[in-house]
Amino acid sequence: MSAVQAVLFDTFGTVVDWRTGISTAVRAHHTGIDADAFADAWRARYQTSMEPVRRGDRPFTTLTRLHRENLTATLDEFGLRLTPAETDRLNRAWERLPPWPDSVEGLTLVRRHRIIGPLSNGNVGLLARMARHAGLPWDVVIGSDVTRRYKPQPEAYLRAVTLLELEPAQVMLVAAHNDDLAAARAVGLATAFVPRPTEHGPAQTTDLAPGSDWDVVAADLVDLAHRLTPRS
Amino acid sequence: MSAVQAVLFDTFGTVVDWRTGISTAVRAHHTGIDADAFADAWRARYQTSMEPVRRGDRPFTTLTRLHRENLTATLDEFGLRLTPAETDRLNRAWERLPPWPDSVEGLTLVRRHRIIGPLSNGNVGLLARMARHAGLPWDVVIGSDVTRRYKPQPEAYLRAVTLLELEPAQVMLVAAHNDDLAAARAVGLATAFVPRPTEHGPAQTTDLAPGSDWDVVAADLVDLAHRLTPRS
Structure with missing residues (x-):
């Protein structure tokens, strides 16, 4: 050692x-959905989204951008409609x-x-x-x-x-x-x-x-x- | 702003x-030479040593390694003989x-x-x-x-x-x-x-x-x- x-x-x-941070951010701005389930669903796309980059099928892409793409998909999954600015703001929850x-x-x-x-x-x-x-x-x-x-x-x-x-x-x-x-x-x-x-x-x-x-x-x-x- | x-x-x-730091390190271990002049001579090789890397004639080489090469040349210039371990130690003066x-x-x-x-x-x-x-x-x-x-x-x-x-x-x-x-x-x-x-x-x-x-x-x-x- x-x-x-x-x-x-x-x-x-x-x-x-991350789960508390993301669910808290979701809960603060978006009522009527299960914020914990939303956090889990967003994070569930994490490993999958890196796979094409790991395999070399996609040029290196930052996690900020993968998070943003995964967020769009998760919003669709939950039937939530956000403006691009609201989506960007929620994506910044990973920084907080x-x-x-x-x-x-x-x-x-x-x-x-x-x-x-x-x-x-x-x-x-x-x-x-x-x-x-x-x-x-x-x-x-x-x-x-x-x-x-x-x-x-x-x-x-x-x-x-x-x-x-x-x-x-x-x-x-x-x-x-x-x-x-x-x-x-x-x-x-x-x-x-x-x-x-x-x-x-x-x-x-x-x-x-x-x-x-x-x-x-x-x-x-x-x-x-x-x-x-x-x-x- | x-x-x-x-x-x-x-x-x-x-x-x-850097000049005070390097000359102090030189003075601490090596008497009989002009420590300020040594610091200036070592640093004088700085820009020149990066040029082949900038031009693409040499693969990227870290400054730690360029400093080490430049130190060897400066020691020769001043007629100083150091062991490899002493040379490494003096090269670490850039970290202090x-x-x-x-x-x-x-x-x-x-x-x-x-x-x-x-x-x-x-x-x-x-x-x-x-x-x-x-x-x-x-x-x-x-x-x-x-x-x-x-x-x-x-x-x-x-x-x-x-x-x-x-x-x-x-x-x-x-x-x-x-x-x-x-x-x-x-x-x-x-x-x-x-x-x-x-x-x-x-x-x-x-x-x-x-x-x-x-x-x-x-x-x-x-x-x-x-x-x-x-x-x-």
Whole structure:
């Protein structure tokens, strides 16, 4: 652990609570629909929308733009009619997601001894505005539009390592998702799991526990900071 | 000015005092040579070393690596013999440059209302470690290894604008160098000049005053913050 010089964090679900953020934004402006169901439906299009980019069938497209396309489809699905300006405003809800209660304190503690940043499928603009809103004290913001790859593609992890001028074993990925950690470990990064058992709501059945012998398993990001040996 | 959503800063010379930082590092470990002259000689190779990359005659190479090559040449020039480990250590002096006295306060004030970041020929790892050491509160760190271009190439500015999901007129470059500002203005960025009359030492003759009608001319970065109208 003392070799780890940078700790990078999956963001959506691990650091911020996207479901609460999106459903709150939906509820604030649009009555008469199930806001939680809307948030789930919008997010359900997330992985699918990145697939053509991962396969190389579509040129790299930012997550802001994919979110916007997915929002249009979700609005249709729910029979909601919004103006383009209203649609843009709702799409910006991804920049105003609330952190989990332990996130800011945990990141601040980890940052005392290591470089910290997101390692997210979000793009730089989205992640930078999210960080300002949520108070996330990143040292660096390496977005997917920097690596030009969407996790779990290996280059998404390895290009971040290269930009930090480090070796894979000197970088740790922290995530609430076992598949993300498996992809990071496969290319040599250190790994830490934190459970976020309500990321998908009260009935969540996935990622409730570590799926492998990750280097660190922590209760939350404050606990993670305490488990990481300080670097001298 | 109220349109400006992000303020990006040239770094070497504008935010940090490279000559003092480098000469101090040289003086600390190597006696019997003129440390100021060594710093000047090392830096004098800076622009030249980027030229083959700008022309496309050399694949993109990070500034950390160019600095290392230039250091080897400068050591030869001064007849200094260092081990590879000592050379690496001295090369890291670029990560520990001191900020000008007004830099941290000025950046902190500008950051209240706008996204801030470096727009530097430095690379992400170098800039991130510099920021941690000097206490520079960047929101984003867009290095030259992200844009894959060295200023004053137009794409160095425009790719940073794109990553922030902004238009050129929504981004301001702050620099102590008139040529940098001219290149930024040529592609549509807002511009601010701050003089750093001792960047090159007490006998400096260049960039003592603004060379054009830049959008803002400020005495230092704190003055810059006061001159930028707050965004509501």
